[in-house]
Amino acid sequence: MKDYLISSTAEGQARAYVLQSTEMVEHARVVHDLYPTSADALGRVLSATALMGHTLKTPNDSITLRVMGDGPLGTIIAVGDKDLKIRGYVQNPHVNMPVEQYGKFAFANAVGIGNLFITRDLGLKEPYTGSVPLTSGEIASDISEYYMSSEQIPTACGLGVYIEKDGTVQGAGGFIVQLLPDASEEMAELLEKNVLAMPSLSTLFKEGKGPEYVLELLYKDMEYKINEKLDVVFQCICSKDKYRDILGTLKNDDIEEMILKDHGAEAVCSFCNTRYKFNEEELRIILEEKKRGLA
Numbered sequence: 001m002k003d004y005l006i007s008s009t010a011e012g013q014a015r016a017y018v019l020q021s022t023e024m025v026e027h028a029r030v031v032h033d034l035y036p037t038s039a040d041a042l043g044r045v046l047s048a049t050a051l052m053g054h055t056l057k058t059p060n061d062s063i064t065l066r067v068m069g070d071g072p073l074g075t076i077i078a079v080g081d082k083d084l085k086i087r088g089y090v091q092n093p094h095v096n097m098p099v100e101q102y103g104k105f106a107f108a109n110a111v112g113i114g115n116l117f118i119t120r121d122l123g124l125k126e127p128y129t130g131s132v133p134l135t136s137g138e139i140a141s142d143i144s145e146y147y148m149s150s151e152q153i154p155t156a157c158g159l160g161v162y163i164e165k166d167g168t169v170q171g172a173g174g175f176i177v178q179l180l181p182d183a184s185e186e187m188a189e190l191l192e193k194n195v196l197a198m199p200s201l202s203t204l205f206k207e208g209k210g211p212e213y214v215l216e217l218l219y220k221d222m223e224y225k226i227n228e229k230l231d232v233v234f235q236c237i238c239s240k241d242k243y244r245d246i247l248g249t250l251k252n253d254d255i256e257e258m259i260l261k262d263h264g265a266e267a268v269c270s271f272c273n274t275r276y277k278f279n280e281e282e283l284r285i286i287l288e289e290k291k292r293g294l295a
């Protein structure tokens, strides 16, 4: 089943985005060779990026989430754009800290203490970055905290990744629900009650319950409407041309060394693990073009 995100409003007082991201997270697991805890962590951050990326306005806008904790996972980064093409990586792809062995706080310990940075690049001179300290290490509550402290929007966020015993991702998704400025006290209480009553998201998605089902639970006892349904994919924007340009920024001596000593060069995209190979001939062309550009 293809991943998608739905956006919705309830009684003009709340809005919610719900995402199913099983395919996207499984794709990330395969390209990055992720072990379970790394897959869980990157899966949550990729999902949060899609949920937040939905609010971007133009095709060139982008959002970047960076979870910088001091735990064994290291830094986790995800980038998304308006059309919900999401990519990302975790510094250490091979972390496996099962709850059975490491206890209830295994995940939080794997993330560690640090900060969540969120950067919105809206095509202005300077991208805007906000941050919050990682409090629970569970990512979802840190996202809620970010909205509260940076944008003063009461927000609840849920994220879940279900990893099967064989290491594959069998369910993933999440939601963000927010109170609009005119929300009544009753509405706030009802939403809070529904959020607290939400069963494990990872299990719901593993059982094949889609975003509509989760939305139904979020908006229990409320009138609501779905406004949009959008595809979400793990997709990088890198290309061989991009790396050709990067090679062209190196010193002539360095390129010559690659030609004479290494007989080629290889660049690996950290976001999607694609390898770009350049042979001697291609490097010579880069070098010649570079010299001509300087002349």
Ligand SMILES: [Zn+2]
Binding pocket: 236, 237, 238, 239, 269, 270, 271, 272, 273, 274
């Ligand atoms: Zn890439």
